[in-house]
Amino acid sequence: MEPFTRLTSVAASLPAADIDTDIIFPARFLLITAKAGLGRYAFYEWRYQPDGAPRPEFVLNQPAFAGARILIAGPNFGCGSSREQAPWALHDLGIRCVIAPSFGEIFFSNCFRNGMLPIVAAEADIVRLQAETQSGAQLSVDLATCQIVSEDGQALSFEIDPWRRDALLNGWDEVAVILNSNMTAVARFEAGQRARMAWLYAGEQ
Amino acid sequence: MPTLYDKLWDSHVVSQEPDGSTLLYIDRQMLHEVSSPQAFEGLRLRGATVRRPAAQLAVADHAVPTHSRGRPIADPQARDQVALLEANTTAFGVPYVALAGDRHGIVHVIGPELGFTQPGITLVCGDSHTSTHGAFGALAFGIGASECECVLATQTLRQRRARNMAVEVVGDLAPGVTAKDIALAFIAQVGASGAVGYAVEYRGEAISALDMAGRMTLCNMSIEAGSRTGLVAPDETTFAWLRDRPMAPKAADWDAALAYWKTLPSDLDAAFDRLVVIDAARLEPRVTWGTSPDQGAGVSGRVPDPSAAATPAEAERIRRALAYMGLEPGAPLTDIAIDRVFIGSCTNSRIEDLRAAAGVIRGRKVAGRVKAMVVPGSMAVKRQAEAEGLDVLFRAAGFEWREPGCSLCVAMNDDRLAPGERCASTSNRNFEGRQGVGARTHLMSPVMAATAAIEGRLADPREGRS
């Protein structure tokens, strides 16, 4: 996984509440079984008119924010479906960090598997960050210090689970980590469970 | 003292890592065609195998057509996606429920039906409605495709423990009011993100009185309040339902399992971090008017007025929903005319749901301009319904009678609404575009959806009850 350490970028604001993963990645594109190149479908209905022309009012269609790597979102961002196509599509657009008052839990956890940092921030801080960045000012997000730094130097601290922070900073692949370091414990757990609850292993060797 | 959730969690801890995370053992995983291709591909790329093939079960449900089971599937993308699941499960030795077979159905309908879902286990699926299985007292939650890969390879997931929420549903439901109405009332009460970070246990007299179908409906929609996990403590209703299911424990195993399952309910003095109380007797049939499942009201209510909202943000949220839904503030909900009716989805496509819907038809016909369909949740449900003559009843009333699948719940196959069409739906999400680009969805129970089909508008299923 590509590590996440520090990022400086303009920040695009999508303040609406409850932007669900059906909005981020509409279901009809879920028929695509590839993981790469999904950015073109991100926010499809919000980004394009029925004839395929870009909607100029949508923030990511505006030249100043087209390359934004940071999204500042409303409450409950990424709620709904567990589809990992949502973070994959955002990642493909270049987005690496989403700052919101709250997140859909599955989306939140999916981000970490893809080198993306979701940050929970207080509503008041979100409002300030949105105001600061709406004319194109940049934000710096530093995972080592857990701070979001504005252009004027003001720093906002955020919290993150230590294990998730370490994984992002180092670009660790979680499956590889577990396979390398935990499988003895897994085998021990299985042996114990099998002794206590044989029915869960009926028919298995 | 521990809650049901605590017991399920504690009994699956493989290790407590120094970094604060918990490695949790996963007993069972269900896989479907949408969230598994990238997981299998990931395994292939790292040269890994499936640790416990027998602990997995795969089925194609999202993209499959519901007109007929004839192959090939017309849509080339859907055909490829289903073929890929078949190829992957064959290559990795994962049990696969055939599309044309007797056991086929929506993942969250067939897991319980087959007895793959059991009390006391951890169960995951790359699907947010995995919370459904919590109705059996299983710790069941939705995950992403990368996590599916992790479970295939290691049978574990790194997780963070949730907090405990009790939803106490006191009193008795009135006739015509169902588990769906409890779910919609709970979501409206706490909000679409009100249960984020919590495992929700539904309890109280009204829950004990629910059959398994109702409990599944309720747990299914926990994710619409933000919780990945909904739970009901296993009891005699659960055990009677599970006994003799094809994959349920047999003989001495059954006795041992049963003894264990009886230890699972929350201790009497278990501490919950949050308590929500719902009075079942005061609930009326509910329906959503907005684009988030918490935007709903009792059927006697009206479309809300954004100018009366408590905060500017809430006003804006309502305004956005009404603009999408094409609704006027203050209009009675029962004035809303509908174009389509969908009875189906993993929320409400079980035999009990179909019986209830059929029960309100009583020889009447679907209103002239309405196109209505019933999509059974599984082949077993379909066969049972046909044995009871429900298909004849639905067809005679003007409903289409389909093959099992997700269908119009997610509009990935050819079942979808045209832009602007309005649907009375028993599914779980009224999100923008969920049933097709520009489609407008009103969520409700099967009895209310059937009533809406006949009336051609949203209507109170209790009116005209004998």
Ligand code: SF4
């Ligand atoms: S019926 Fe709908 S909610 Fe249920 S699994 Fe299928 S798409 Fe998901």
